[in-house]
Amino acid sequence: MPIFDIHTHAPRRSLPDDPGASSTSDALYRPDKHASTAHTPETYIAALDGIQRAVVFNIAADPEDDRNNSNLQYAVPEVNDDTAAIVREHPEKLIGFLTVHARDPKALDEIDRCVGDLGMKGIKLGPNYQNIDPLSPEAFRVFKRAEELGLPVLLHQGTSPVQFADLDYAHPRHIDRVATAFPDLKMILAHMAHPWQIDCIVVIRKHPNVFADISAQFYRPWSAWNAFCLAQEWGVMHKLLFGSDLPIATPQETIDGLRSINEVIEGTGLPRIDEEQIEAIIHRDSLGLLGLS
Numbered sequence: 001m002p003i004f005d006i007h008t009h010a011p012r013r014s015l016p017d018d019p020g021a022s023s024t025s026d027a028l029y030r031p032d033k034h035a036s037t038a039h040t041p042e043t044y045i046a047a048l049d050g051i052q053r054a055v056v057f058n059i060a061a062d063p064e065d066d067r068n069n070s071n072l073q074y075a076v077p078e079v080n081d082d083t084a085a086i087v088r089e090h091p092e093k094l095i096g097f098l099t100v101h102a103r104d105p106k107a108l109d110e111i112d113r114c115v116g117d118l119g120m121k122g123i124k125l126g127p128n129y130q131n132i133d134p135l136s137p138e139a140f141r142v143f144k145r146a147e148e149l150g151l152p153v154l155l156h157q158g159t160s161p162v163q164f165a166d167l168d169y170a171h172p173r174h175i176d177r178v179a180t181a182f183p184d185l186k187m188i189l190a191h192m193a194h195p196w197q198i199d200c201i202v203v204i205r206k207h208p209n210v211f212a213d214i215s216a217q218f219y220r221p222w223s224a225w226n227a228f229c230l231a232q233e234w235g236v237m238h239k240l241l242f243g244s245d246l247p248i249a250t251p252q253e254t255i256d257g258l259r260s261i262n263e264v265i266e267g268t269g270l271p272r273i274d275e276e277q278i279e280a281i282i283h284r285d286s287l288g289l290l291g292l293s
């Protein structure tokens with residue numbers, strides 16, 4: 001059965017002359033691994049061995065505020081041209097998602113360019129990285145266009161390494177209102193909105209077109225077990241999609257982490273996460289659910 005990874009970050013190709021810019025420091029992301037992860041086109045593709053299809057994207061920087069911009073974020077249109085370039089090299093494997101900044105006055109033109117000229121299939125937004133209120137008129141303009149064009153939107157949700165952007169913008173409760181306004185828009189809440197997984201669960205539970213990806217759970221074993229236990233009890237396991245957040249974790253690390261989800265409760269009377277449901281997440285037809293197949 002194929003495995004689809006719906007959350008991978010493109011290696012940045014047009015790098016500035018900064019040798020550190022090609023790697024991502026894990027310290028803020030991975031409590032279990034404090035080294036830097038090399039992130040080049042070669043390491044990226046090698047890590048996707050065994051994965052049939054992967055969604056790949058970059059994140060557009062805030063055009064008016066360079067205080068929050070890291071090497072995760074950079075300017076439109078290069079940010080999308082970079083994603084399109086790696087997709088062109090691996091068209092059988094990669095599905096490109098575009099990114100825009102909602103406060104960019106040309107955001108809708110860039111969406112049209114990326115879909116029409118570059119063949120991109122969805123949108124990546126990071127309310128925390130981009131310091132954008134998902135309930136603002138600017139953000140709603142982007143959601144409306146995405147709904148019209150049938151583009152799924154993947155949103156970073158939950159904890160953030162970005163100091164000068166409002167953490168509340170990445171809280172999943174706001175997506176309830178977005179989904180109510182745009183019921184046909186398919187959305188994926190990244191990372192089950194950790195550590196607000198229960199808030200994520202109540203949102204994906206009531207909106208048929210809102211899903212969550214399971215990336216970034218496994219390296220906090222107690223949090224991860226709790227998250228899947230809650231998802232199981234609240235009946236949303238079928239709304240969880242496989243994603244790795246490459247390069248922060250590889251798909252294989254993520255699969256191994258999912259398969260050892262119950263280790264933390266061995267020897268206790270706590271309920272086990274159903275292993276068949278875990279396998280179902282790993283092999284979920286996310287592309288079909290998102291209208292991408």
Ligand SMILES: [Zn+2]
Binds near residue numbers: 007009190245
């Ligand atoms: Zn990510």
